[in-house]
Each structure stands twice: as structure tokens, then as C-alpha cells.
Amino acid sequence: AQTVTQSQPEMSVQEAETVTLSCTYDTSESDYYLFWYKQPPSRQMILVIRQEAYKQQNATENRFSVNFQKAAKSFSLKISDSQLGDAAMYFCAYRSAGRGRTGANSKLTFGKGITLSVRP
Amino acid sequence: DAGITQSPRHKVTETGTPVTLRCHQTENHRYMYWYRQDPGHGLRLIHYSYGVKDTDKGEVSDGYSVSRSKTEDFLLTLESATSSQTSVYFCAISVFPKSHGYTFGSGTRLTVV
Numbered sequence: 001a002q003t004v005t006q007s008q009p010e011m012s013v014q015e016a017e018t019v020t021l022s023c024t025y026d027t028s029e030s031d032y033y034l035f036w037y038k039q040p041p042s043r044q045m046i047l048v049i050r051q052e053a054y055k056q057q058n059a060t061e062n063r064f065s066v067n068f069q070k071a072a073k074s075f076s077l078k079i080s081d082s083q084l085g086d087a088a089m090y091f092c093a094y095r096s097a098g099r100g101r102t103g104a105n106s107k108l109t110f111g112k113g114i115t116l117s118v119r120p
Numbered sequence: 121d122a123g124i125t126q127s128p129r130h131k132v133t134e135t136g137t138p139v140t141l142r143c144h145q146t147e148n149h150r151y152m153y154w155y156r157q158d159p160g161h162g163l164r165l166i167h168y169s170y171g172v173k174d175t176d177k178g179e180v181s182d183g184y185s186v187s188r189s190k191t192e193d194f195l196l197t198l199e200s201a202t203s204s205q206t207s208v209y210f211c212a213i214s215v216f217p218k219s220h221g222y223t224f225g226s227g228t229r230l231t232v233v
Contacts, residue, residue: 006162035221045210045224052219091162095221106151106170106214107178108222112162 002027006111013082021077023092031097034075040088087118126225139198143211151214152194156207201232
């Protein structure tokens with residue numbers, strides 16, 4: 001079974017600075033997808049960025065980018081120019097790319113999350 | 121975004137009572153999921169469905185059952201609520217393509233007293 005580890009429960013960053021959130025995962029598969037989700041105090045789960053394992057290029061979405069190291073099974077999220085609205089809990093998640101009628105491979109496995117605070 | 125709604129948004133119930141949470145989607149997605157979120161545990165899968173009347177267990181399924189009699193509705197039932205089931209419950213649907221992950225409902229905060 002796949003596991004996702006977020007070892008830092010909390011982090012803090014100064015507004016306008018850059019912060020990196022760490023995530024590692026364990027899998028025996030070669031094809032999969034990785035995600036970062038943001039959960040603000042509203043409780044809504046928001047997809048921040050995704051990475052397909054077969055793509056070597058790191059994904060970017062505006063101020064958010066990832067450092068995907070497939071061999072090391074590492075998937076960190078970098079937030080540049082941090083804003084007060086970035087304060088939230090962030091979850092790393094893994095999903096197999098395999099197929100199957102029952103959808104067993106469609107499940108998302110989450111890390112425990114990290115709470116990011118932004119200092120004004 | 122796919123339309124997905126959960127009800128109720130909040131609920132307080134007594135130990136030993138049955139509770140049903142509802143998830144409704146409007147876009148005919150095949151796969152639906154129930155997760156629970158607890159501090160220090162992240163989100164853990166309770167049950168999922170891959171079609172009408174097709175469901176399977178996740179990693180924390182004890183004490184829960186599900187039903188899916190229509191594509192659009194996925195119900196989660198706590199057969200006899202316990203304090204350990206106090207949690208935030210999320211429903212999610214798998215959107216296409218698979219690489220795009222899930223869309224989540226807004227969650228239900230359930231308190232068992």
C-alpha cells in the first residue's frame with residue numbers, strides 16, 4: 001500500500017517570503033499522480049497543484065511550484081511571495097494511475113497535513 | 121467545477137443513535153468517496169463507490185455503511201454512533217481525467233455526545 005508522509009506539522013512564513021512544504025511518499029508503482037490540496041479555515045478542500053509522475057518537468061501554478069524528485073520519492077511545494085490568504089492546512093496526496101473496474105486504483109491517499117501560518 | 125453538496129453541514133447526535141450523511145452530485149460521475157478528517161491523521165478513506173450499488177471498504181470502514189441506489193447520491197450511515205466517530209466527514213468525486221484528482225464537498229462536522 002502507498003503511504004504519504006508529511007513530517008512537519010506546522011510551519012510559519014513571513015508575508016512576501018518563500019516557504020517550502022515537504023512531502024515524501026512510498027510506492028512500488030512507476031506511474032501515478034501527486035497533488036497538493038489547500039484547506040483554509042472555511043474547511044473547503046482546494047486543489048493547488050498536481051504532478052504526473054511520467055512528466056519530468058516540475059509543475060507550476062502562478063506562485064506555487066513543486067520540486068518532484070521521483071527517485072527520492074519526494075514532492076515538495078514551494079510558495080513564493082507568500083500572502084496572508086495562503087494561511088491554511090496543506091495536504092499532499094498520492095493517486096495510482098492504474099486502471100481497474102472497481103476503482104481501487106482511483107483512491108487518494110493523503111498525508112497528515114501541515115498547518116501554514118503567514119506573519120504580516 | 122462539478123456540483124457536489126453534502127448535508128447536513130453540522131450535526132450533533134447522541135451515542136448509540138444512527139446517523140446518515142448525504143452526498144449529492146449533479147454531473148453523473150461514476151466514482152464517489154467518503155473520507156473522515158481528524159487532527160493528526162489527515163483524511164482517511166471510509167468507503168467508496170464505483171457505480172450504482174457497487175461499493176467497497178476503505179481503511180477505516182468499521183462502524184460505517186454506505187449505499188448508492190442512484191448515480192447522484194452516496195449515503196454514509198453510522199449504524200450506532202460512538203464518540204470516536206466525532207469528526208469532519210468529506211464526500212468527494214473523481215473527475216475526469218484521473219490526473220485532475222477529486223472535487224470535494226464542503227464537509228459535515230459531526231459531534232457525537
